[in-house]
Amino acid sequence: MLFRKRGKRDEFEREASAVFPSVFSTALRMARNREEAEDLTQEALVRAYEAYERFDGRNFKAWLLRILTNLYINRYRRKERGPEFGSLEADSAAEFIPAEDGDPSAELFDGLMSEQVEEALASLPDEYRIAILLCDVEGMSYEEIAKSTEVPIGTVRSRIARGRAALREKLTDFARQEGYIKGSQNE
Amino acid sequence: MDRSQINAYIDGEMSGEELAAIESMIENDPDVKREYLWVTKTKTCVQDNIKTIDNPELWSKCSARFREIDRAHRTETIVRKYRGALAGIVAASILGAAYIYRVDPSVVGNHDLARTLSAASVSFPSFTPRDETQAASWIRQQLNRETEMPPISQGFLRVVEVGIVDCPDCRVGRVVYSDGQNQYYLLAFPQREKQEFQPVRGAPGIGWSRVGQMNAIGWSQGEHWMVFAGPKSVQELIRMIQ
Numbered sequence: 479m480l481f482r483k484r485g486k487r488d489e490f491e492r493e494a495s496a497v498f499p500s501v502f503s504t505a506l507r508m509a510r511n512r513e514e515a516e517d518l519t520q521e522a523l524v525r526a527y528e529a530y531e532r533f534d535g536r537n538f539k540a541w542l543l544r545i546l547t548n549l550y551i552n553r554y555r556r557k558e559r560g561p562e563f564g565s566l567e568a569d570s571a572a573e574f575i576p577a578e579d580g581d582p583s584a585e586l587f588d589g590l591m592s593e594q595v596e597e598a599l600a601s602l603p604d605e606y607r608i609a610i611l612l613c614d615v616e617g618m619s620y621e622e623i624a625k626s627t628e629v630p631i632g633t634v635r636s637r638i639a640r641g642r643a644a645l646r647e648k649l650t651d652f653a654r655q656e657g658y659i660k661g662s663q664n665e
Numbered sequence: 666m667d668r669s670q671i672n673a674y675i676d677g678e679m680s681g682e683e684l685a686a687i688e689s690m691i692e693n694d695p696d697v698k699r700e701y702l703w704v705t706k707t708k709t710c711v712q713d714n715i716k717t718i719d720n721p722e723l724w725s726k727c728s729a730r731f732r733e734i735d736r737a738h739r740t741e742t743i744v745r746k747y748r749g750a751l752a753g754i755v756a757a758s759i760l761g762a763a764y765i766y767r768v769d770p771s772v773v774g775n776h777d778l779a780r781t782l783s784a785a786s787v788s789f790p791s792f793t794p795r796d797e798t799q800a801a802s803w804i805r806q807q808l809n810r811e812t813e814m815p816p817i818s819q820g821f822l823r824v825v826e827v828g829i830v831d832c833p834d835c836r837v838g839r840v841v842y843s844d845g846q847n848q849y850y851l852l853a854f855p856q857r858e859k860q861e862f863q864p865v866r867g868a869p870g871i872g873w874s875r876v877g878q879m880n881a882i883g884w885s886q887g888e889h890w891m892v893f894a895g896p897k898s899v900q901e902l903i904r905m906i907q
Contacts (some may be wrong), residue, residue: 487735491728499719499725506718510848516723523727527734587710595714613676614711638676639669646707 490530494523497539500616501546507611509552510600521553533551533573540622547608547626587649589658598648613638671701676710776878779831781837781852784892790829797840800827804838804853810888815906817842817851817893822905842895849895849905851880854886863901873899882906 501522522545526533583619596648597605605644608627612618620638624631673679690697744751760813766845776821801814822842828839830852838853862872862883872883881894883900893906 485850486729494727494857495724498724502723503716503718506714509734516720519720519723520727520730524730524734526730526843527688587706591715592714593709597709599715610711611715612770614708615715620676622675635669635673635678639667640705642669642672642707645711646703649707649710 481518486530490527493538494526494542498523498540499655500539503551504611505544505546506614507596507599507607507615510606518546518550523547525549537622539616540618540626543612543616543618544622544626547612548628550608551627585652587658589656590652591647594652595649598652601648602641602644604639606644609637610636610641610645611645668700671697671704675701675704675829705707757786777895778852778874778881778892781832781839781854782850782876782879783890791826793823794827797824799838800824803827804829804840808836808838808853808855810855813887814840814851814853815886815893817849817890817905822849838889847896849893852892852894854890854892868903
């Protein structure tokens with residue numbers, strides 16, 4: 479038996495089932511392909527199951543998402559697709575540039591559909607998308623994201639800032655197309 | 666001030682002096698405040714619109730895989746833990762099967778009869794004796810046993826040949842008779858504990874077997890299991906030896 483006590487296995491299943499939707503959703507947004515996301519989720523859960531006795535007992539969801547992210551970065555992206563380099567490093571999103579046209583209105587993005595937000599997020603390069611997913615959607619700390627993605631905290635901080643800036647541009651484009659923004663509010 | 670500081674502040678990743686500085690700037694610098702509002706708006710938009718997606722079918726698959734893994738580990742553990750005992754059981758099973766299905770040398774079976782009745786199997790130089798008495802004497806000498814040969818010829822059978830057949834585990838005395846058309850065989854097996862002979866109704870102590878086109882009757886006599894075989898019915902063969 480993998481776990482000496484059956485109770486331990488039940489405990490794993492209880493914890494895993496509670497966070498499973500988050501794990502699958504993250505996998506889906508990382509891989510952007512349902513079949514691949516299902517493989518990724520299943521593999522991550524199996525790895526977690528086999529390593530559960532080594533789990534420190536603190537934050538199960540963060541631990542599981544770390545396994546998932548590591549698996550995606552190391553296995554899927556590098557082996558199957560090759561590294562996908564971000565294109566945000568050199569553009570204006572890197573630096574703080576004061577907006578010229580005032581504060582964003584309170585309702586600015588309110589009319590956007592979830593599909594449009596999903597599309598905007600999906601358009602980001604892997605590194606930025608993963609950082610934003612783990613931070614904004616899964617609520618992980620920069621330290622946890624750094625461990626999951628195996629980069630320094632400073633890099634996480636930078637990726638989140640650049641990723642959000644790029645995302646903001648995409649969302650603003652959608653809002654402009656929908657007529658929620660007139661002129662060039664974000665320019 | 667760069668954008669990452671505002672993002673870190675919004676994400677609750679600042680403390681101490683850095684935190685105090687950014688809060689002061691947001692309050693006093695309109696550009697920083699505007700950036701703060703934009704980042705907050707973007708983050709909120711993601712949080713509000715990126716929904717969790719469940720997949721119950723996939724969870725069922727995963728759950729099934731946990732059980733598979735558990736079973737595999739359990740088997741592995743048992744094998745590892747009891748490999749000595751399992752090896753013993755396997756060895757005992759093999760030896761047991763070998764014992765059960767062994768060719769029991771103490772059994773006179775059809776294969777013995779077939780081999781013994783085959784002319785080609787006579788490995789010791791054979792000869793034509795004068796009569797049954799000489800044949801019995803010669804066999805007794807060759808087998809080094811007290812062998813009583815029943816008088817079978819009874820006028821219509823003549824002794825054709827006497828010889829020894831070397832079986833894998835014993836030596837068998839063989840006398841070949843002829844009635845002019847068919848051959849008959851009298852065989853003297855070393856005494857066996859068991860014989861694959863069927864009991865013959867009304868003839869206690871006599872067994873019956875079939876070899877090719879011949880019937881064979883067997884009975885225990887002295888230190889031998891005697892067999893008389895020929896192309897006759899069992900009852901006729903019994904009459905011939907009495």
